[in-house]
Amino acid sequence: MAAIHLPRTIRIGGGALNELPEVLCASGLSHPLIVTDSWIAGSGILERVESLLAGAGIAARTFTGVVPDPTVASTEAGCAFLAQGNHDCVIGLGGGSPIDSAKMIAVKRDRAIAVRDLKAPHQEDAPGLPIIAIPTTAGTGSEATRFTIITDAETDEKMLCAGLAYLPQIAVVDYELTLTKPARLTADTGIDSLVHAVEAYVSKRANPFSDSMALSAMRLIWANLPLACADPGNRAAREALMLGALQGGIAFSNSSVALVHGMSRPIGAHFHVAHGLSNAMLMPLITGWSAPAALPRYADCARAMGLASDRESDQGAVGRLVEALERVNSDLKVPTPSAYGIARERWDELVPLMAQQALASGSPANNPRVPEAHEIEDLYRRAYA
Numbered sequence: 001m002a003a004i005h006l007p008r009t010i011r012i013g014g015g016a017l018n019e020l021p022e023v024l025c026a027s028g029l030s031h032p033l034i035v036t037d038s039w040i041a042g043s044g045i046l047e048r049v050e051s052l053l054a055g056a057g058i059a060a061r062t063f064t065g066v067v068p069d070p071t072v073a074s075t076e077a078g079c080a081f082l083a084q085g086n087h088d089c090v091i092g093l094g095g096g097s098p099i100d101s102a103k104m105i106a107v108k109r110d111r112a113i114a115v116r117d118l119k120a121p122h123q124e125d126a127p128g129l130p131i132i133a134i135p136t137t138a139g140t141g142s143e144a145t146r147f148t149i150i151t152d153a154e155t156d157e158k159m160l161c162a163g164l165a166y167l168p169q170i171a172v173v174d175y176e177l178t179l180t181k182p183a184r185l186t187a188d189t190g191i192d193s194l195v196h197a198v199e200a201y202v203s204k205r206a207n208p209f210s211d212s213m214a215l216s217a218m219r220l221i222w223a224n225l226p227l228a229c230a231d232p233g234n235r236a237a238r239e240a241l242m243l244g245a246l247q248g249g250i251a252f253s254n255s256s257v258a259l260v261h262g263m264s265r266p267i268g269a270h271f272h273v274a275h276g277l278s279n280a281m282l283m284p285l286i287t288g289w290s291a292p293a294a295l296p297r298y299a300d301c302a303r304a305m306g307l308a309s310d311r312e313s314d315q316g317a318v319g320r321l322v323e324a325l326e327r328v329n330s331d332l333k334v335p336t337p338s339a340y341g342i343a344r345e346r347w348d349e350l351v352p353l354m355a356q357q358a359l360a361s362g363s364p365a366n367n368p369r370v371p372e373a374h375e376i377e378d379l380y381r382r383a384y385a
Helices: 016-026 038-043 045-055 072-083 096-108 185-200 208-231 235-253 259-271 274-293 297-302 313-330 344-360 373-385
Strands: 010-011 032-037 062-066 091-096 131-135 148-154 157-162 170-173
Touching: 010 016, 010 072, 010 096, 010 235, 016 131, 016 170, 032 045, 032 072, 032 096, 032 235, 038 045, 038 091, 038 131, 038 235, 045 062, 045 091, 045 185, 045 344, 062 096, 062 170, 062 313, 072 148, 091 096, 096 148, 157 259, 170 235, 185 208, 185 235, 185 274, 185 297, 208 235, 259 274, 259 344, 259 373, 274 313, 274 344, 297 313, 313 344, 344 373
Parallel strands: 010 170, 032 062, 032 091, 091 131, 131 170
Antiparallel strands: 148 157
């Protein structure tokens, strides 16, 4: 039996952003706090959102202090800013960092609870302020998930926080906001959403609903990611990637992610590698290591992505999948940790800690092949070069 959780309202399609005032009013919301970062603030997107709201008579304030890989300190600053106004909801505007920040700010508010006390395995289901998510990247799927990631700067740990409290009430998914994304960001977020879909499908917690979302996401992402990277203005490819990212988010929010995510979070925390890029660094290696424990499931992924026919054996299909993941990393210029510039000595020094943090997140336990600490350490060492 599976419990399925989705945003109450999803507005999706080109121009959906224009409906933001309408969806807020329909939910009885009129005093939002907008949470975003300096890039969105300077891009013209924030000004557009503020103008839309002001034109509808909706009074909004904006917090622009979001940092990449949001920290406890940055979210605490957002909570303090929230407390200075009379807000009835929080809008996350941007990529994964602003949306994740908005989630924590909405849930924590002025509550006397430390963020680290909210990390998994704790489940936070008591609702905070309503969350409205407006993604400007096709990648994290955070607009449809009951998770947020906050970094503890004191321990360099990316803390997974889970529960229904983090599930947005409203998602406004407008692919036109992604038309100006540069190729590197398009590639990294696109592979991130592909990893969401594949891990949701092979996860031990997969179910028929999440399976349908995951397979559809794979079809959309794999075919359209190269097109969007080569031609950023390709509207059909951008729309497909946005839908694929949303479906991938729905899929893993209603099943789970697995070993790739468990191992990628410590890389991001310790070496400040973008989340999608650290996923991409690990995806071919971890897929090859995990696949023997779930050949039919990984073969389904290969077939959904158009890499193998129904007549080909599962073993053959999985071989094509691993080869294709290695090839797309090469085509999209995904570096190894070594090529990224991470020092070998520092990497080796942190491998045991990163393995402990990966296991503590709980994600590796959902993997088809569940690793022990020494196996994760070995995989980190193999991934380096």
